[in-house]
Amino acid sequence: MAGFLAWIEGKITPSSDHDLANGVLYLKGGDLTGELAEVNAPHTLHHLGTWFKDPFFETKQVVHVDLS
Numbered sequence: 001m002a003g004f005l006a007w008i009e010g011k012i013t014p015s016s017d018h019d020l021a022n023g024v025l026y027l028k029g030g031d032l033t034g035e036l037a038e039v040n041a042p043h044t045l046h047h048l049g050t051w052f053k054d055p056f057f058e059t060k061q062v063v064h065v066d067l068s
Contacts, residue, residue, distance in 0.1 A: 001026060001028075001035045001038065001063070001065070002035070002038035002040075003035070003067065004024070005022055005024065005039065005041065005067075008024070008067075012024075012067040012068075014067075014068045015068070016068055020064065021066040021067075021068040022067055022068045023041070023062045023064055023065045023067040023068065024048075024064070024065045024067075024068055025062060025063070025064055025068065026062070026063040027060065027061075028060070028062075028063055028064070029059050029060045029061070029063055030059055031043070032063065033060065035051050036063070039065060041063060041065050041066060041067060042065075042066040043063055043065045043066065044063070044064045044066070045062075045063055046062040046063075046064070047059060047060075047061050048060040048061060048062065053057055
Protein backbone atom coordinates (compact mmCIF):
# COMPACT_ATOMS: atom_id res chain seq x y z
CA MET A 1 0.00 0.00 0.00
CA ALA A 2 2.68 2.50 0.98
CA GLY A 3 4.54 1.93 -2.30
CA PHE A 4 1.43 2.59 -4.37
CA LEU A 5 0.63 5.72 -2.34
CA ALA A 6 4.14 7.02 -3.08
CA TRP A 7 3.52 6.54 -6.83
CA ILE A 8 0.35 8.63 -6.77
CA GLU A 9 1.55 11.33 -4.37
CA GLY A 10 0.42 14.75 -5.58
CA LYS A 11 -1.94 13.30 -8.18
CA ILE A 12 -5.12 13.33 -6.08
CA THR A 13 -6.99 16.62 -5.84
CA PRO A 14 -7.61 17.65 -2.22
CA SER A 15 -11.15 18.94 -2.85
CA SER A 16 -14.01 16.49 -3.13
CA ASP A 17 -17.37 16.67 -4.91
CA HIS A 18 -18.92 13.94 -2.74
CA ASP A 19 -19.21 12.79 0.87
CA LEU A 20 -16.24 10.43 0.73
CA ALA A 21 -12.92 12.26 0.99
CA ASN A 22 -10.67 11.90 -2.04
CA GLY A 23 -8.19 9.09 -1.70
CA VAL A 24 -7.78 5.42 -2.53
CA LEU A 25 -10.04 2.44 -1.89
CA TYR A 26 -8.38 -0.96 -1.52
CA LEU A 27 -10.03 -4.36 -1.31
CA LYS A 28 -7.69 -6.34 0.93
CA GLY A 29 -7.68 -9.59 2.85
CA GLY A 30 -5.79 -10.94 5.82
CA ASP A 31 -3.90 -9.13 8.56
CA LEU A 32 -3.20 -5.55 7.46
CA THR A 33 -1.43 -4.41 10.63
CA GLY A 34 2.02 -4.21 9.02
CA GLU A 35 0.83 -2.58 5.81
CA LEU A 36 -1.26 0.03 7.59
CA ALA A 37 1.60 0.90 9.94
CA GLU A 38 3.50 2.16 6.87
CA VAL A 39 0.62 4.38 5.67
CA ASN A 40 1.16 7.98 6.78
CA ALA A 41 -2.37 9.15 6.03
CA PRO A 42 -5.72 8.82 7.78
CA HIS A 43 -7.41 5.56 6.88
CA THR A 44 -10.63 3.72 7.66
CA LEU A 45 -11.33 -0.01 7.59
CA HIS A 46 -14.70 -1.46 6.60
CA HIS A 47 -14.99 -5.19 7.35
CA LEU A 48 -16.99 -6.88 4.60
CA GLY A 49 -18.04 -9.68 6.95
CA THR A 50 -20.39 -7.13 8.50
CA TRP A 51 -22.48 -7.04 5.32
CA PHE A 52 -21.77 -10.39 3.66
CA LYS A 53 -22.23 -13.63 5.61
CA ASP A 54 -20.32 -15.88 3.20
CA PRO A 55 -17.13 -17.19 4.92
CA PHE A 56 -15.05 -15.80 2.03
CA PHE A 57 -15.67 -12.26 3.31
CA GLU A 58 -14.71 -12.92 6.96
CA THR A 59 -11.15 -11.67 6.40
CA LYS A 60 -11.87 -9.15 3.62
CA GLN A 61 -11.85 -5.41 4.18
CA VAL A 62 -12.24 -2.22 2.21
CA VAL A 63 -9.57 0.27 3.23
CA HIS A 64 -10.14 3.95 2.48
CA VAL A 65 -6.96 6.05 2.62
CA ASP A 66 -7.87 9.74 2.86
CA LEU A 67 -5.56 11.82 0.65
CA SER A 68 -7.52 15.08 0.79
